Amino acid sequence: MSPVKIDKMGDWRRTHYSADIGPELDGQEVLVFGWVQEIRDLGGLRFLILQDKTGQLQITIHRHKVASEVVEKAESLQKQYSIGVKGTVKKMGKAPRGAEIVPNEMRIFSVSQQPLPLDITGRTKAEIDVRLDARVLDLRREENQAIFKVQHAALEAARAFLSKRGYIEVFTPRIIVSATEGGSALFPVAYFTREAFLAQSPQLYKEQLILDFEQVFEIGPFFRAEESHTRRHLSEFISVDIEQAFANAEDVMKVLEELIHNVCKAVAANCERELELLGHEIVVPEVPFKRLTYSKVLEELEAEKVHVPWGEDIPTAAYRVLGKLHPYYYFITDWPTKAKAFYIKPKDDNPELSEGFDLMWHWIELSSGGARIHSKELLMKRLSEQGLSTESFKTHLQAFDYGMPPHAGWGLGLARLLMVLTGVKNIREVVLFPRDQFRLTP
């Protein structure tokens, strides 16, 4: 076969996206761009399915009716070539949009390697690693794009909600000198002549910033050297964080449940097509969410013959049992102080218990947060109790010298929320280019 002639885009500009094409445009000349998703031949006809960012469109080439130049180009096409088509819209009941395009002119901008490493139609299922190795191609599937359109809608709703509630968006450093969420999961960075680390969370900075702004939020990537290779852990993940001055745990739990309610409402209303592609329905949860204390959770587990010693973290197998008892969003409150990070505030009337909480969905932890210690002395004591050096937290502790008020906040894992919003079971599918212990490319 002779090599495909590559055309220039020249003065061609799109007049319509595929989503704009319908029977009402019958007879109108349009110019569309996109990628060849499917090619089918039927007698003297060649059907192309063209895909752009809004969806798919049928292009029908009548071999004996159109200019030979168009036929020649159409014959040379392969899946995923990028092309432009100038043509006439024709009302066609059987076509996907009730209309098709009959081309008058065609330009081919780029070819694709054949065979493709993946079946883009998804009819032949590929393993997750094969898909991720060819991620940009994998993302050509409308179902996969739908996930990230849902993410966009969710973020838009979250930002609007938080801004309306008086939070200001901030950006804190990613290169830091001390651990915030436990030392073992730190990634070291060669920082000129010193060693630094990638931030595990914005915890220390968001706490400091409430001294000035009272209410802050941040949406950004954080890093943990996660050795647990599960379907809900990555080594780089986006966290939605808030922190608020003059607030306790209950105050910020209310903000969190209302945010979830609003995000679900917005996604259900604005992502109808995406949810249909994903075959997923969103039930907007009513607020308030159920609140269970840690001790109550242990009792419920005991009744199910699952024993968790008081004070310990709850293992995944136990969470799975709990998720069956509570198949919805719920909070676990009043965690043992020793099971929580050093900055979580012990309860005034019982310091064994803390004002820390987790937000769960079925068996998955979506968020954790709490009221914070705002007394410098107590914070130093807690650091020592957790075997952390007060010296390495010197600059953080300094902020507590300038009128640190009572405060509280939380961090919400965006990808985990997205799993719930889309019904996708593996966190790697809801992140464009996931990073885990074994994956650093693409």
Ligand code: AMO
């Ligand atoms: P925590 O460590 O519980 O709390 O993290 C908050 C939320 O972030 C998400 N998350 C992850 N998602 C994917 N992969 C990971 N490896 C991963 N680790 C955490 C989870 C989790 O609930 N500073 C506190 C928050 C606070 O108190 O404000 C913190 O980081 O959804």
